[in-house]
Amino acid sequence: MKSGIKYVDGMDLHGVIKAGLEDFELDYTGCKSADMILENGGNIDGIAISLCDFTDKGFLKENASQIFKDAMSVADRYNAYIVIDTENVKKASVLEQIIDECVNEIAASDVNVFIENGYTNDNGRFYHNDYSEGSRLVELTDKLNLLAGCDKFGICINVGHANLLGINVRDMVRVCGKKTGIMHINDNDGKGDYHQMPYTFTTGRGLLSTDWGNIIGDLSRTGFDGRFVFNVEGTFKRTPAKLHKSMAELLEAMYEEWIESCFKTEEYLAADGKKIILFGAGRMALNYMQNWGDKYPPAFLVDNNSEIQGQERWGIPVKSPDEILNVPESERNVWICNMYYDAIGAQLDSMGVEYRCYWDHYYM
Template sequence: MIKAVSLTEELTTESAAAAGFEWAEMRYMDIRTAEDHADIEGLRDSHVKPLQIIAVRIRTQDLQELVQVIECCRRHGVSCLTVETEKTAVSSELIRIWLKEGLAEADASGITICIENSYQVLEGKALRNEFSEIRQLKKLLAQLRADQPQVSFGIALNIGHAGLLAQNAAEMLRQAAADCRMVYVNDNDGRKDYHQMPYTFTAGRGALTTDWYGIIRALHEIGYEGPVIADVTGLTQAAPGQIHIPMLRLLMSVLTGWEEQLSLEKRLSQDGRKRILFGCGIRFENYMKVWGQKYPPAFIADNNAALWNTEKDGIKICSPEEILHIPKEQRFVLICNMYYREIGQQLQKMGISYEIYDDAWWGRFQAN
């Protein structure tokens, strides 16, 4: 997963880099403006460095100068181009024509052109347009691929836009599946397109109003490994520059947490490792339902001596010391207990490295 942030006039590349970002998305117009003030080599040094551009975002009307846009992508080593369809008056048919014309002249090899899901605004209210539904976007992709079989096309799924239209973002990801080539993450209140930090929009006292856990689970299900771009332009506009770094650090931690979940299966499937689960309560039960069949544990470790040498779900329960009998390089210890901090300290003292299994990410699988 490539973790990136959208650059804005207000967000300096230094702040983004200081927060741990290596990749950024830039608007085509911003790149062109910057290029007007510096030579192309200078742009990287003065405007983007130390970040690298992962994607360029264009408005639909920019498709009329697609040759220049593609050249711009090439100059900066960019492999993703997102066509922003938000509030556009341009029809999908016209997009198709412009792309056909532009791609007849431009060499887009190595560049994926993504169409973003979006909305229109009528009488101040966000409503669906012809780019809102995955089936509409898939139909457009099919047409574009028929027109230009040599070009790579995809869907850029904007989670905030889905939220504005009360759409099931997780289901949209499942429907898009392999066509999803770019994911934009941002949050809002379901009424206005705030482009804010994920996890801040809640109902009552902390209940999430965006299904982030379901979304990450859906990304796992479709095997998504592409860019996840934190498109939080609202946050970087609203918050003073002095607190951009801590806020972006938090954002980076959020993305890193998602990455850890998305790559959990890879770690579970490591050859030659014995999976040892610490704890045999609710989190263990969740693990067994979600992963147990594919990645069964070698044994369970638990601090409760009364359970030692008994079994749960056919898995033997042992004392924590038993872990030490497995050579370091052959063990993968996963704490399946809500007191993971305390257990983590205990394992640390024993010189045992571990990971924490959080069933919140896999919770829906608890339902039979």
């Protein structure tokens, strides 16, 4: 997997790249910035083109296919992908016609093309178009791959676009499955396409407007192995450049958190020759059992509550934390399954026991 960011004019490139976000997605119309990105040590990873630019009053422009071929040439030059932004284009037939006219160039190219879920904006109200639903995107990519005679087309899920239409992003992730190659990560409150950073919007008593934990968790379960592109120009356009490095560091930290605490969970659970031990016997441990218990059953649970030590939970014995020390260090695979991570972590540190934390908010 990779992390990347959508370039916007005025971005502090040096700071963003230093923060760890080195791969950039560029609007095709903004490709004049490519040299500046390369000079600062960045990479051109993707080219975004707006399908709306190919049309005039809903019909294809005469030079539409040539524009697409030119964009492919640019993507080829940088060994980049193409994302097709489908906002305000109602009919899938528009894209199908372009691909039909460019099929030979697509087949001969190494460029992969990802179709983004879109919407139609009519005076500030957002409506579905032919590119909005996951099932329609799956049908369209299958049709375009058949038309091109090769698997060059995939799906880009824009989380913010789905939110605007009230689409359940988790369902979209599951429906699109492994056809999803890019996640455009941005946040809004369902009222406007704000392109803000993840975790920005909350409702009520701090309830996230976007269910980031479960979206990331469902992506991991589908085997997603593509790119997380932070499509957050709404944030970067409205903040001083001197803040961009710090914001990019935060974005990169989000990406690393998702990988380490979610995507690598099964890798760590599957470690050969290890006994899985869960510290905790409550709701979080139940969440573990529901999601992983059949495939990776714990050898035993431990809990500080002496009243449940010696009992069983879900057929698994509950023991004292000291029992961990009876398992050879090389055979331990200890996971904190309790909301009091810091206190239990300090307890295990004092025992000389290495551990990982199980984050149940990815698996609710």
